[in-house]
Amino acid sequence: MIDLQHITQRYPTPEGGVFYALKEVSLHIEQGEIFGIIGRSGAGKSTLVRCINFLNRPTEGTVTVDGKCLNTMTEADLRECRRSIGMIFQHFNLLSSRTVFENAAFPLELVGMSKAEIKAKVDPLLELVGLTEHRNKYPAQLSGGQKQRVGIARALANDPKVLLSDEATSALDPETTTATLQLLKRINKQLGLTIVMITHQMDVVKQICDRVAVMNKGVVVEEGSVIDVFRRPQSETTKALIGNVMAQELPATMIERVREQAADFERDSVHILRLSFVGSEVTRPVVTEASRMFDIDFNILLAQVDEVQGKGFGTLTILTSCSNDTFTKLIDYLRKHNVAVEEVTSHVL
Numbered sequence: 001m002i003d004l005q006h007i008t009q010r011y012p013t014p015e016g017g018v019f020y021a022l023k024e025v026s027l028h029i030e031q032g033e034i035f036g037i038i039g040r041s042g043a044g045k046s047t048l049v050r051c052i053n054f055l056n057r058p059t060e061g062t063v064t065v066d067g068k069c070l071n072t073m074t075e076a077d078l079r080e081c082r083r084s085i086g087m088i089f090q091h092f093n094l095l096s097s098r099t100v101f102e103n104a105a106f107p108l109e110l111v112g113m114s115k116a117e118i119k120a121k122v123d124p125l126l127e128l129v130g131l132t133e134h135r136n137k138y139p140a141q142l143s144g145g146q147k148q149r150v151g152i153a154r155a156l157a158n159d160p161k162v163l164l165s166d167e168a169t170s171a172l173d174p175e176t177t178t179a180t181l182q183l184l185k186r187i188n189k190q191l192g193l194t195i196v197m198i199t200h201q202m203d204v205v206k207q208i209c210d211r212v213a214v215m216n217k218g219v220v221v222e223e224g225s226v227i228d229v230f231r232r233p234q235s236e237t238t239k240a241l242i243g244n245v246m247a248q249e250l251p252a253t254m255i256e257r258v259r260e261q262a263a264d265f266e267r268d269s270v271h272i273l274r275l276s277f278v279g280s281e282v283t284r285p286v287v288t289e290a291s292r293m294f295d296i297d298f299n300i301l302l303a304q305v306d307e308v309q310g311k312g313f314g315t316l317t318i319l320t321s322c323s324n325d326t327f328t329k330l331i332d333y334l335r336k337h338n339v340a341v342e343e344v345t346s347h348v349l
Contacts, residue, residue: 086155
């Protein structure tokens with residue numbers, strides 16, 4: 001559905017140098033999926049999303065949407081193409097002098113649709129986003145969540161095939177964020193829309209996205225299914241972002257206690273492991289089974305259970321001491337039972 005190849009966006013600096021907002025970004029987004037693009041402020045996320053609808057023309061690289069290359073289009077063709085790419089924004093961008101109905105109808109007025117056609121189109125959209133009873137209210141009379149629902153209805157007015165969400169939930173409280181994400185997920189399933197979520201919140205990715213690309217300083221540093229990225233984060237950026245929603249690092253006071261406890265054992269026999277479980281493995285007593293099988297004790301240092309993509313997801317950080325042979329067998333056993341294992345001993349001791 002969306003294919004980005006070697007997207008680079010560079011700008012000259014006042015000092016005569018070059019600043020790269022994006023550098024060699026290549027992504028493929030499938031039809032009907034919810035794809036997350038996440039990174040800290042300044043990572044290049046918003047620049048990239050504006051390249052998808054060519055509001056930003058990349059310095060280098062090609063953008064293909066629904067089989068059509070935007071690079072070769074005339075301005076008239078681009079305007080037509082953008083009608084199939086809806087967009088919702090962080091700060092809603094509603095017209096204060098127009099009602100809910102009129103805001104949602106605005107894109108249809110721009111293309112010259114008749115009043116009867118507009119009504120036939122907008123009424124079902126307001127019902128879809130739960131705003132029928134608010135159709136005659138003005139933005140000042142709405143909550144933040146309701147304003148965002150108007151923005152979603154407006155973005156859907158032209159029957160887009162792609163919906164771009166640029167930090168659409170970052171101005172909302174947690175409860176309203178969850179409700180908005182549930183609405184987007186329902187729209188994705190009901191209308192078959194491809195949704196691209198630009199966000200700096202890993203909690204948003206965790207709740208709604210199928211796959212995710214992690215950006216840092218204009219570069220994609222990691223990409224994959226959300227479950228895989230949570231289980232086996234590769235880059236330091238990803239680990240830090242996941243740590244914002246699921247604790248990854250031991251508190252300093254805990255590290256000191258671990259060091260004191262480890263002093264009672266031979267240095268080479270001490271191992272601190274971070275285990276990740278998904279689905280049925282969350283409730284299976286794999287660690288208990290391993291303890292009995294290999295006759296070793298585990299000290300649980302940190303544990304958390306959450307939900308990612310509707311599946312149970314758990315992390316467990318444990319301390320153990322055993323021989324090298326037993327340790328090898330332990331790791332093989334855990335991985336055989338679909339437990340992701342990362343040794344973090346050297347980061348702690």
